[in-house]
Amino acid sequence: MEKDEEALFKKTCQIKDFPSLKQNLETDILVIGAGLCGILTAYKLKQSGKRVVVIEKGKVASGITQNTTAVISAEHDTLYQDLLAKEGLAKTALHLEANLQAVDEYLALSKIYDFDFEIVDAYLYATEDDERIIKEADVLQRLGVDIQIVDKTALPFKISHALKFPKQAQMNPLKLINHLVQDLEIYEYSEASSIKKNKVMVGPYYICANKIIIATHFPYLNHLGMYYTKMYQNRSYVIALKTKEKLDGTYNSITQGGFYFRKYQDYLLIGGNDQKTASNMEGFSNLISFAKKYYPKSKITNMWANQDCITLDDLPYIGRYSNFNPNLYVATGFNLWGMTQAMISAILLTDLINNQPNKYQALYNPLRNPLGKKLFLNLGHYLKYLVNFKKKRCPHLGCALVYNEIEHTWDCPCHGSRFTEDGKLLDNPALHDLK
Ligand SMILES: Cc1cc2nc3c(=O)[nH]c(=O)nc-3n(C[C@H](O)[C@H](O)[C@H](O)COP(=O)(O)OP(=O)(O)OC[C@H]3O[C@@H](n4cnc5c(N)ncnc54)[C@H](O)[C@@H]3O)c2cc1C
Numbered sequence: 111m112e113k114d115e116e117a118l119f120k121k122t123c124q125i126k127d128f129p130s131l132k133q134n135l136e137t138d139i140l141v142i143g144a145g146l147c148g149i150l151t152a153y154k155l156k157q158s159g160k161r162v163v164v165i166e167k168g169k170v171a172s173g174i175t176q177n178t179t180a181v182i183s184a185e186h187d188t189l190y191q192d193l194l195a196k197e198g199l200a201k202t203a204l205h206l207e208a209n210l211q212a213v214d215e216y217l218a219l220s221k222i223y224d225f226d227f228e229i230v231d232a233y234l235y236a237t238e239d240d241e242r243i244i245k246e247a248d249v250l251q252r253l254g255v256d257i258q259i260v261d262k263t264a265l266p267f268k269i270s271h272a273l274k275f276p277k278q279a280q281m282n283p284l285k286l287i288n289h290l291v292q293d294l295e296i297y298e299y300s301e302a303s304s305i306k307k308n309k310v311m312v313g314p315y316y317i318c319a320n321k322i323i324i325a326t327h328f329p330y331l332n333h334l335g336m337y338y339t340k341m342y343q344n345r346s347y348v349i350a351l352k353t354k355e356k357l358d359g360t361y362n363s364i365t366q367g368g369f370y371f372r373k374y375q376d377y378l379l380i381g382g383n384d385q386k387t388a389s390n391m392e393g394f395s396n397l398i399s400f401a402k403k404y405y406p407k408s409k410i411t412n413m414w415a416n417q418d419c420i421t422l423d424d425l426p427y428i429g430r431y432s433n434f435n436p437n438l439y440v441a442t443g444f445n446l447w448g449m450t451q452a453m454i455s456a457i458l459l460t461d462l463i464n465n466q467p468n469k470y471q472a473l474y475n476p477l478r479n480p481l482g483k484k485l486f487l488n489l490g491h492y493l494k495y496l497v498n499f500k501k502k503r504c505p506h507l508g509c510a511l512v513y514n515e516i517e518h519t520w521d522c523p524c525h526g527s528r529f530t531e532d533g534k535l536l537d538n539p540a541l542h543d544l545k
Contacts, residue, residue, distance in 0.1 A: 117177040117414045118350040118377055123284040125170050126291055131300040131312050137163040139463065140310060140319035142302045144291075145175040146283055146448060147441050148325035150456035153290045158460055163319070164294055165312055167301035171287050174327050174448070177416035179348060179379050180283045181360045181372055182216050182449040184209035185232040185275035188242050188364065189424055190249045196423065201473055203253050205425065208470050212453035213279055216286075225286035226374070229279050231359040233263055235272035238365055247273045264358045265371065266404040272361075280360055280372050283449070303541075305331065308437055321463050323439045324431060325455070328419055328525065328539035334432035338507060338539065340480040341427075341443055342488060343526025345417040348381035349397045350374075353408035369400065377411065384446070387417050388523035393516030415517060417526055417537065418446045422484040426451045427476035428458050439463070440476055492524045506540040520544070 141152045144166035152162045166172070184206060193202040220227035236243050247257045250273075258274040303311045310317050324330070329337045357378060361371040369382035380401060383392040394413050401410055421427060421443035428451075431438040439462065441455035454470065461468035472478075492509065500510035502520060509524035519536060520529040528537040533544030 115413060117348070117416070118374060118379065118412045119178075119180070119282055119284045120176055122282055123288055125284060125288045128166075128170065128291075128296040128298045131165065131297040131315050131317070134315050135163060135317045137161050137317065137319050139163070139321050139323065140165065140317050141323045141325055142310070143173070143325035143327065144170040144296060144298075145173045145325065145327060145452075146171070146178075146287065147444075147452035147455050148323070149287050149290050149294070150452050151323060151325060151441065151459050152294050154456045154460040155463060156294065158464055160463070162295065163317060164296040165300040165302055165310075165317070166296065166298050169298050170291055170296060171284055174416060174418060175283055175287070177348075177414055178283055178448065179370070179372055179381060180281050180449060181232070181278070181370075182213055182281060183232040183275070183278040183360060183447070184213055184450060185234055185273070185278060185362070186445075186447050187234065187362060188246050190253070191242065191245045192424060194249050202249070204470065204473050206250075206253050206255070208454045208473075209447075209450045211457070212450035213277075215453050215457070216279055216281065216449075219286065220281075223286065223289040225289065226282040227279060227286075228281070229277055232275040232278035233260075233272045233359050233361045234275070234364055235263060235265070235361055235368070236270045236364045237267070237368060239270050240364055242364055243271055243273050250275065263361065264356065265361060266355075274359075278360065280374070281449075282374065302326075302330075305435075305438065307435070319437075321437050321439065323441065323459060325441050326538065327442065329431070329440050329442055330539055330541060331431070332507070332539075334434055334438070335440065335476065337427070337440075337442065337476075338492075338525050339489060340422050340485065341419045342491075342524070343387045343417045343537075344384050344420050344446065345387045345415055345521075345526070346381055346384040346446065347392075347394050347397060347415045348379055348413070349394060349401060349410050350377045350379050350412040351401055351405055351408040352376055352411050353378050353405055355405065355408070367396075369397065378405070378408070386523065387526035387528070388512040388514065388521035391516070418448060419443045419526075420445055422480060422482060422488060423478075426455070426474055428455045428474040429462060429471060429476050431476065433477060442476075495523050502544065504540055505542045505544065
């Protein structure tokens with residue numbers, strides 16, 4: 111079988127088609143962007159009794175969500191020990207609680223809809239002795255999670271030890287989205303451009319909404335919020351193999367150069383080589399060698415790459431977009447854990463818009479103080495590519511583009527916009543093709 115350069119989930123589900131916008135509209139809520147975050151948020155807001163309209167510049171779920179590996183987990187690498195050191199126990203406990211609530215929300219949806227949801231344990235493993243596993247387990251145990259440390263797993267190679275976080279989950283995100291969109295008012299191929307107060311331009315038409323939610327992955331309005339100063343994107347590579355070998359959980363490596371794993375039906379997904387967009391030279395090669403070594407009888411069926419927004423303090427930005435427009439909201443910066451963070455966004459934004467108190471509001475407030483060492487490093491990186499004599503520049507903020515030899519694309523090292531060789535826009539925050 112020839113390798114398919116598309117993500118595995120795409121061939122498992124045909125999402126319903128929607129019309130494009132052909133008239134002006136008025137609504138309670140406008141959600142811009144129909145990825146997992148936009149759709150979950152629209153679904154919850156509609157359930158709360160609001161009239162909700164969703165607009166999407168391509169097809170529903172044609173952005174980052176279609177390329178995810180869809181592990182639903184509150185276990186996020188060494189996040190909790192890092193947060194404890196930086197933010198203290200109360201905020202660390204709150205973030206864990208939000209993620210666990212998100213897992214429960216998916217469980218509740220699985221009682222209504224079939225989206226290949228499965229409860230599985232989430233493992234964080236090391237192949238070399240690494241005290242961070244024990245430290246993470248200690249923090250999680252302190253926060254009440256029933257963590258076990260094991261030294262054997264179903265992975266086909268020797269590990270040093272692993273942390274087992276019980277009862278997390280995995281799913282097919284496109285199947286879930288296809289259920290949730292059935293009763294939503296959605297306009298496809300309808301790209302939002304300028305926003306003035308409560309009016310959003312969509313080609314020659316406009317939509318007036320009491321509240322507007324930007325769920326476009328990287329927020330596309332630069333002049334408000336300045337998300338370009340406090341976020342960048344990391345790219346990651348994935349292959350899928352057809353194999354009968356079993357895997358009893360989801361696996362994530364803590365060791366440099368290690369891979370992550372999950373099973374979906376007869377396929378094993380293996381991913382890794384996470385790095386800032388425009389700096390990865392490894393691509394798929396070590397994933398392919400690994401598959402040949404450990405799964406010699408299995409065929410690689412799919413290979414793809416994908417990227418996500420990374421925040422400077424490891425927490426997402428969910429809430430008010432900026433101080434200048436009280437009716438504009440955002441959900442972004444999911445740090446490669448967008449399944450739970452998109453669900454948290456849906457819960458929090460629904461409460462905020464309905465004037466209900468929500469204990470996560472301050473923790474994820476996008477307007478929290480971004481000052482810190484990472485902000486200066488991020489700005490320094492930006493300046494390095496801005497003050498550069500290369501001709502090919504990103505139309506977003508003018509950084510010099512870098513050629514990606516693995517995917518044959520032009521990638522922006524500052525904020526992660528990407529373009530085909532002939533200049534067509536692939537990934538935002540840029541809004542236009544290269545000239
Ligand atoms: C390789 C990889 C694997 C991952 N695996 C996992 C995992 O196992 N578990 C996990 O929790 N997370 C995972 N993530 C992260 C997760 O996939 C993302 O955080 C999540 O899918 C982002 O969803 P989203 O809705 O914010 O973005 P998107 O899915 O990109 O949705 C945004 C939508 O907005 C639309 N849009 C943009 N601009 C406009 C505009 N102006 N007008 C109208 N529409 C617009 C886009 O077309 C797009 O459809 C992974 C990420 C990567 C890179």
